[in-house]
Amino acid sequence: MTKNPFSLEGKTILITGASSGIGQGCALMAAQMGAKVIVCGRNEERLKETISQMQGEGHSTFAGELTDQSVIEKLVAEIPSLNGVVFSAGISMTAPFTFSTREKFNKVFDVNFFSPIEILRLLVKKKKLANEASVVFISSVGGNFGFSVGNGIYGASKAALNSMSRLCSLELAPKKIRVNSICPGMVVTPLVEGFSENITQEDIQKDMDFYPLKRYGKPEDIAGGVVYLLSDAASWVTGQAICIDGGITAY
Amino acid sequence: MKTLDEFVALFAEQLDETDPSTVTAGTKFRELDEWSSLLALTLISMIDEEFDVVLKGDDVKNSETIEDVYNIVVSKI
Numbered sequence: 613m614t615k616n617p618f619s620l621e622g623k624t625i626l627i628t629g630a631s632s633g634i635g636q637g638c639a640l641m642a643a644q645m646g647a648k649v650i651v652c653g654r655n656e657e658r659l660k661e662t663i664s665q666m667q668g669e670g671h672s673t674f675a676g677e678l679t680d681q682s683v684i685e686k687l688v689a690e691i692p693s694l695n696g697v698v699f700s701a702g703i704s705m706t707a708p709f710t711f712s713t714r715e716k717f718n719k720v721f722d723v724n725f726f727s728p729i730e731i732l733r734l735l736v737k738k739k740k741l742a743n744e745a746s747v748v749f750i751s752s753v754g755g756n757f758g759f760s761v762g763n764g765i766y767g768a769s770k771a772a773l774n775s776m777s778r779l780c781s782l783e784l785a786p787k788k789i790r791v792n793s794i795c796p797g798m799v800v801t802p803l804v805e806g807f808s809e810n811i812t813q814e815d816i817q818k819d820m821d822f823y824p825l826k827r828y829g830k831p832e833d834i835a836g837g838v839v840y841l842l843s844d845a846a847s848w849v850t851g852q853a854i855c856i857d858g859g860i861t862a863y
Numbered sequence: 864m865k866t867l868d869e870f871v872a873l874f875a876e877q878l879d880e881t882d883p884s885t886v887t888a889g890t891k892f893r894e895l896d897e898w899s900s901l902l903a904l905t906l907i908s909m910i911d912e913e914f915d916v917v918l919k920g921d922d923v924k925n926s927e928t929i930e931d932v933y934n935i936v937v938s939k940i
């Protein structure tokens with residue numbers, strides 16, 4: 613029987629932000645599709661919990677502060693050769709422009725932009741990405757395809773991420789490494805609870821009703837796209853920013 | 864700790880169209896013509912910057928006057 617092109621059988625995948633939300637959803641689905649996953653985040657306990665819910669054998673954890681250069685270097689040194697990487701670690705920030713201080717930009721860019729870009733740089737430099745590896749950045753509709761007040765810093769970090777994702781798709785193409793980003797609309801995770809503290813329940817309901825598919829996303833809605841990009845079915849897909857957003861950017 | 868009067872002045876500073884001299888502790892801020900979701904976020908950010916207190920959207924929504932907001936801030940310090 614020929615191999616299912618959507619299967620991740622035989623692939624080793626690193627997923628950051630796998631202790632929560634979208635990254636966790638990606639870890640569960642990648643394992644379900646046969647991958648060996650290295651789940652990465654700060655909270656060791658929640659990483660272990662993630663693994664306990666995952667199918668298959670051979671998964672491992674790496675806990676650490678991923679904005680810390682020495683931690684990044686340790687991660688890259690310790691991990692085996694990878695067939696795929698998913699960068700889902702990220703933080704949110706709500707601040708109107710007049711309160712968008714350099715300090716807040718630094719905090720968000722550190723996690724959402726500099727950390728994944730530096731990890732990828734070292735993975736490539738240290739030859740930890742196997743031939744035909746797939747890189748997926750979890751970006752956002754916000755800052756790329758949709759703009760809302762108070763979302764400037766976060767959006768800018770995700771726009772920067774999409775820019776580098778596309779650039780890397782070109783520079784890494786000679787190594788047959790594919791690089792794409794997925795831009796989710798609102799997905800219900802602990803991160804969104806951060807966003808929604810600043811707005812009222814009423815606003816949230818209104819916002820949800822505005823989605824053509826009339827609901828916010830679930831981590832597995834995003835994981836489906838991530839697994840596709842990691843799989844051989846996406847062999848000819850690179851340099852793309854794919855919206856998975858309940859139709860919000862269709863208007 | 865900033866006084867109620869100072870809080871009212873800080874609030875008035877965030878407004879663009881309302882004459883600051885008409886803004887008092889009793890002003891029903893959500894009834895101002897220029898009230899918007901952006902102003903609500905601005906108010907929350909101002910309070911975070913000045914008082915190191917992070918209000919929730921619902922704290923603002925459930926307040927009627929500027930003094931109500933001030934009281935919530937004080938209770939969270």
Ligand SMILES: NC(=O)c1ccc[n+]([C@@H]2O[C@H](COP(=O)([O-])OP(=O)(O)OC[C@H]3O[C@@H](n4cnc5c(N)ncnc54)[C@H](OP(=O)(O)O)[C@@H]3O)[C@@H](O)[C@H]2O)c1
Nearest residue numbers: 629631632633634653654655678701702752798799801803
């Ligand atoms: N939820 C949405 O609506 C939405 C929409 C568009 C894009 N996104 C993006 O999707 C990604 C995942 O978001 P989520 O909603 O799943 O958020 P989440 O549930 O809050 O998870 C965030 C993850 O990032 C990890 N993380 C954060 N800062 C870190 C750091 N300094 N070092 C290492 N790990 C760190 C967290 O690890 P620990 O918990 O172990 O500390 C956690 O696993 C983010 O990049 C976010 O911007 C989310």
